[in-house]
Amino acid sequence: MPQNNQQDAVPIATVHFLYKEGSTKRIALIIGLLLLVITSAILSAGIGTVSLSPEDTILAIGHSCAVSIQKSLHGYVPVIAGWYDAIPFTIPAPENPQAELIVVGFRLPRIFLAILTGMSLAIAGAVMQGLLRNPLVSPFTLGLSSAASFGAALAIVIGPGIIGAWLFLSYDMFIVVMAFVFGWLSMLLVYGISRSRGTTQSTLILAGVVIGYIFTAGVMSLKYITNNEKLRELIVWLMGGMWGASWNAVLLLLPLCIISFILLERKAWDLNALSAGDDVAKNLGINVERLRLYGLMISTFAASCCIAFTGVIGFIGLMGPHICRMIIGNDYRYLIPCSALMGAAILLISDTAARTVMSPVEIPVGIIMYATGGVFFLFLILRARGRGLY
Amino acid sequence: MEIVIDNLCKDYGEKRVLDACSFSLGNGEIVALVGPNGSGKSTLIKTIAGVHNPSEGRIGIDGKNIRDIDPVDLAKMIGYVPQHFTYTLYSTVFETVLLGRRQHIKWSVSDEELSRVQQALDALEMGHMAGKYMDQLSGGERQKVFIARALAQDPQLFLFDEPTSALDVRYQIEVMETMRAITWERGVSMIIAVHDLNLAYRYADTVLLLNNGKTIGYGKPADILTPGCISTVYGVDSFIVENDYGKFIVPFRVKTGN
Numbered sequence: 001m002p003q004n005n006q007q008d009a010v011p012i013a014t015v016h017f018l019y020k021e022g023s024t025k026r027i028a029l030i031i032g033l034l035l036l037v038i039t040s041a042i043l044s045a046g047i048g049t050v051s052l053s054p055e056d057t058i059l060a061i062g063h064s065c066a067v068s069i070q071k072s073l074h075g076y077v078p079v080i081a082g083w084y085d086a087i088p089f090t091i092p093a094p095e096n097p098q099a100e101l102i103v104v105g106f107r108l109p110r111i112f113l114a115i116l117t118g119m120s121l122a123i124a125g126a127v128m129q130g131l132l133r134n135p136l137v138s139p140f141t142l143g144l145s146s147a148a149s150f151g152a153a154l155a156i157v158i159g160p161g162i163i164g165a166w167l168f169l170s171y172d173m174f175i176v177v178m179a180f181v182f183g184w185l186s187m188l189l190v191y192g193i194s195r196s197r198g199t200t201q202s203t204l205i206l207a208g209v210v211i212g213y214i215f216t217a218g219v220m221s222l223k224y225i226t227n228n229e230k231l232r233e234l235i236v237w238l239m240g241g242m243w244g245a246s247w248n249a250v251l252l253l254l255p256l257c258i259i260s261f262i263l264l265e266r267k268a269w270d271l272n273a274l275s276a277g278d279d280v281a282k283n284l285g286i287n288v289e290r291l292r293l294y295g296l297m298i299s300t301f302a303a304s305c306c307i308a309f310t311g312v313i314g315f316i317g318l319m320g321p322h323i324c325r326m327i328i329g330n331d332y333r334y335l336i337p338c339s340a341l342m343g344a345a346i347l348l349i350s351d352t353a354a355r356t357v358m359s360p361v362e363i364p365v366g367i368i369m370y371a372t373g374g375v376f377f378l379f380l381i382l383r384a385r386g387r388g389l390y
Numbered sequence: 391m392e393i394v395i396d397n398l399c400k401d402y403g404e405k406r407v408l409d410a411c412s413f414s415l416g417n418g419e420i421v422a423l424v425g426p427n428g429s430g431k432s433t434l435i436k437t438i439a440g441v442h443n444p445s446e447g448r449i450g451i452d453g454k455n456i457r458d459i460d461p462v463d464l465a466k467m468i469g470y471v472p473q474h475f476t477y478t479l480y481s482t483v484f485e486t487v488l489l490g491r492r493q494h495i496k497w498s499v500s501d502e503e504l505s506r507v508q509q510a511l512d513a514l515e516m517g518h519m520a521g522k523y524m525d526q527l528s529g530g531e532r533q534k535v536f537i538a539r540a541l542a543q544d545p546q547l548f549l550f551d552e553p554t555s556a557l558d559v560r561y562q563i564e565v566m567e568t569m570r571a572i573t574w575e576r577g578v579s580m581i582i583a584v585h586d587l588n589l590a591y592r593y594a595d596t597v598l599l600l601n602n603g604k605t606i607g608y609g610k611p612a613d614i615l616t617p618g619c620i621s622t623v624y625g626v627d628s629f630i631v632e633n634d635y636g637k638f639i640v641p642f643r644v645k646t647g648n
Contacts, residue, residue, distance in 0.1 A: 015484045015508040016501060018521045022482075133476065272485075273492045276539070277476035279441045284492045284543075285465030330480040333497070 026334040029327060033341035037115060040345060044352040045107045049360045052099050059094040060103040066091045110245035114351040115344040116253045117242075117306040118316055120260065122343025124299035125317025126324070126335055127264050130271045131295045132194060136205050138317030139303040143186045143212030145312045148304035150215040150222075151182030152311075156233050157226045172248060176308045183304030186211050187296050239364045240311040242351050249309045260302035261340065267295060268332035275330060313365070315373030316343045322376075391452055391467075391546045392416055393579055398447035400433050400603075407433045409603040410447070415579045415596065420570065422594035423583040424615070426624055430603040431583040432473055435551045438581065439470035451547070465493045469545035471536050473552045473583075477524045483535050484520040487511060490542035510542035513568060529556040537565060541572070548572075548580040554589065562586070566593045587639045591615055599623060612637065621645055 046057040073081035094100065125138040139145050155178035159171075193207045223234055270291050273281045278288050307313065320343035321335065328334055347365070350372070354365040393415050400408040408430045415421050423431040436442050438449055440456065449456045456464060469490065477486060484507050488495075491503045511517045514534050524532060533556045540548055548569070554562040570593050573580050584590050590597055590611060597614045599607040601623045607614040617628050620641065628641040 014517075015511070015520050016504045018482070018484055019499060019504055269492060269495060269497075273489050275476070275478045275481060276486065276489055276536075277472065277474075279436065279439070279472045280470065280475075280489075280539075282441050283439045283465065283468065283470040284489065285461040285463075286492070287461065325480045329482065329485070330478045331485060 022329070022331075023334075026328045026331070026338070029324075030334065030337055030341065033338065033345060037341055037344050037348065040348050040352070041111050041115065044111055044348060045103045047352065047356050048102070048107065050098070050102055052094075052096060052103065056094040056096050056099045057103055059092060060099040061108070062091040063093050064100050064104045109247050109250050110242045110351070111348060112250040113242050113245040113253070113306075113309060114348045116250065116257050117310050117313060118320070118343035118345070118347030119340040120253075120257050120302040120306040120343075121313060121316040121347075122320030122339040123261060123264060123336055124303035125343075126321035126332070126339040127271065127295050127299045128317075129321055130274060130332060131292050131299075132204065133274070133277075134204060135322070136318070137208075138315075138321075139299075139307075140212075140312070140314040140317055141205055142190050142208035143210070143215060144183050144300060144303060145307055145314065146212040146215035146219070147186030148179040148183035148307040149312050150218045151178035151180070151304070152308045153219045153222045153234050154178055154182075156230055157222050172252065176252065176305050179304045179308035180301055182215070183300050183307070184297065186215065187300045191293070191296060240313045240366050241354070241364050242310060244309040244311075253305060253309070256305050257302060260298050261336070263298050264295065264302075265333070265336050267291065268336060271295070271332040272330070313347070313369070315369055315376075316347055319343075319346060319373055319376050391579065392450075393547055394450040395434075395438065396448050396450065398434070398437060398449065399445045400430075400437050400442060401445045406445075407603045408437065409605075411598075411600075411603075411605055412447075413596070413598055413605075413608055415581070417577040417579060418573050419595045420573055420580045420582060420593060421596045421598060422590035422611070423581065423598050423600060424587060424590050425600035425606075428602075429600040429623075431600055432551050433603075434600070435470070435549045435581060435583055436472075438547075439468060439549050440464060441470075462493050465543070467545050468547045468549060469540035469543040470549040471540045471551065471553055473555065475532070475536050477532065479523065479525045481524050482520070483516065483522050483524065483527070484511065486524060486535050487539045487542050490539040490544075506544065507542050510538040513541055513572070514538050514565070530558060530561055533557060534561070534565065546578050548578060548582075550580065550582045552583055552585065554584065554586065562589065569593070587615055587620070587641070591639060592636065615639060 042054060042057055042061075045061070046052040046054055052060070070081070070084060073084050121139055124144075128137045128139070128142065129135055152175045155175040189211055190204065190208050194204050219234070223231060226234060270281070270286050273284045273286055274288065274291065276284075281288050281291075303317070321339040324335055324338040324342050328338055347369070350368040351365045353368050355362045357363065357368075395411060395413050398408060398411045399406060411430075411434060413421065423434060425431055433442065437444050440461070443457075451459070451467060456468075459467070487507045487510055488499065488503070490510070491499075491506060495503060508517065508520075511520055514537060516531070516534055516538055519527070519531065519535075524535070527535065533553065537550070537553055540550070550569075553569075554565055557565060566589055569580060569582070572578065582590075582594070594611055596609065597607070597611045598605060599614050599619065606623055607619055617630065620626060620628050620639070624641070625645045626641045627643050627645050628639055631638045631640055
């Protein structure tokens with residue numbers, strides 16, 4: 001037919017072209033987000049009660065890095081230290097003499113904690129949504145956040161004591177372990193419910209929310225029975241915030257986050273296949289039950305470790321992945337890193353706003369996040385009307 | 391490839407939904423599973439696909455029990471399209487079809503894999519839709535995408551559960567013609583569960599008639615799909631029309647009396 005010939009004459013976008021175009025777009029977004037996170041971090045390090053120029057901020061970071069590299073080289077490998085000293089240019093100290101203390105001592109740990117927490121929660125959200133094939137799933141809605149906070153709160157109240165000493169755990173580590181144990185417990189409950197017969201997706205969410213309340217009740221009762229000194233610390237978990245930031249926390253979380261990211265990223269194709277349903281995934285040679293347990297365990301681990309330092313932080317796990325899905329689609333190879341950076345950017349910017357809008361008074365990051373998060377959630381629901389989220 | 395289903399049984403709790411099912415098929419052969427709702431067609435297909443473990447009996451491929459075959463290798467041999475399909479909003483057509491190549495992809499996607507996706511889409515005349523999102527398609531188009539995914543998987547045994555349920559008359563014929571052609575060209579086997587008795591009649595080499603999990607008849611379509619058999623299993627009166635184009639089954643009323 002002549003009509004068909006005409007259609008053939010129009011160049012049709014081939015699968016090859018579409019794939020390459022899609023990949024380019026996705027990589028571009030990842031690079032863009034990476035730049036956004038780095039820029040926000042530098043700007044965030046400069047603003048606060050004491051304002052610093054971007055030059056001073058960068059010099060403070062650079063100079064302090066250079067000095068500590070020099071110190072450690074002289075301390076451990078004096079052979080190379082000679083070469084290092086011979087480098088003809090040096091990074092000058094910032095003009096403001098206090099810049100280094102403010103930036104490196106106080107602001108950077110907090111910035112890193114915000115980035116790592118945002119990443120972990122967003123990755124956990126993205127992976128959990130895929131594993132349970134439910135768009136409303138996140139560490140927050142599944143009760144994981146509350147459960148992990150309860151674990152952390154319990155650790156604060158009872159202290160490492162005998163159990164901690166027996167496990168050779170420091171105070172910080174004990175909190176992390178307890179957060180993980182309780183986080184994992186709540187996930188096992190949710191997973192068990194999701195496996196029992198006749199469970200609908202809404203029952204799953206409902207169960208998660210209710211489990212969250214039960215653990216919140218636990219945290220609240222701990223608040224009553226504990227003494228004043230520890231009460232202050234407890235409030236942190238309830239409100240959620242970056243007050244717990246320290247270089248120790250950052251150095252502990254950094255490797256955990258990187259390992260969780262790599263382990264989950266390796267399962268990206270299996271997560272993609274799972275989007276076609278359990279039956280198809282099984283036919284494609286994937287051990288669905290094992291993948292689900294493995295993925296939930298790793299994402300719970302990543303999320304609960306961060307929650308141990310920050311307390312309940314909601315919406316990141318829901319917001320990050322959804323925004324990314326809308327922009328770049330559902331390919332988990334890109335969705336995981338993209339969500340991670342999106343989560344990092346959202347939390348970092350929210351936290352910077354939280355500590356600067358009413359400076360010197362600091363407001364909880366939750367105020368900023370939940371307000372924007374709530375609006376986003378409404379947008380999702382309105383958008384879903386007539387279209388269906390999944 | 392020789393597929394032998396031997397005395398296959400499947401229980402859901404106390405209930406036996408598939409009872410002692412046995413049949414075999416070879417290269418280029420299409421077996422149609424026919425029977426009323428709840429007769430065990432889907433269960434049989436899912437059990438062969440590896441979604442369920444059989445309660446009794448065995449499924450053999452070239453003399454090997456599929457339980458002894460590595461799931462990754464099995465994924466390259468058996469392609470399955472379920473009756474109810476799941477998809478995500480934010481996936482495009484070609485990404486969905488690409489999932490069929492899961493076991494051939496380590497991380498990045500080679501040009502060859504993409505070419506196979508293109509071929510699978512072209513075989514169903516879906517090439518121009520490659521970049522569309524799944525939720526932009528009609529139900530029938532979506533069903534074709536899932537068939538394309540199984541084609542991209544390039545297995546030796548295809549399992550289709552109601553592959554034409556969402557398709558209009560034209561697409562039903564198109565898809566069945568394509569499947570018939572593929573079985574002959576590639577020398578592959580197909581097990582298809584269908585409700586439309588005429589599709590089974592026209593395109594299948596062998597028909598397996600199931601009722602309440604039991605095998606009622608197994609053989610050539612003309613021998614199994616008789617008005618008598620249809621009346622027993624479905625409780626429907628029917629007659630057969632024969633003209634230049636072949637034989638057609640016409641069910642016309644629910645059986646009255648007994």
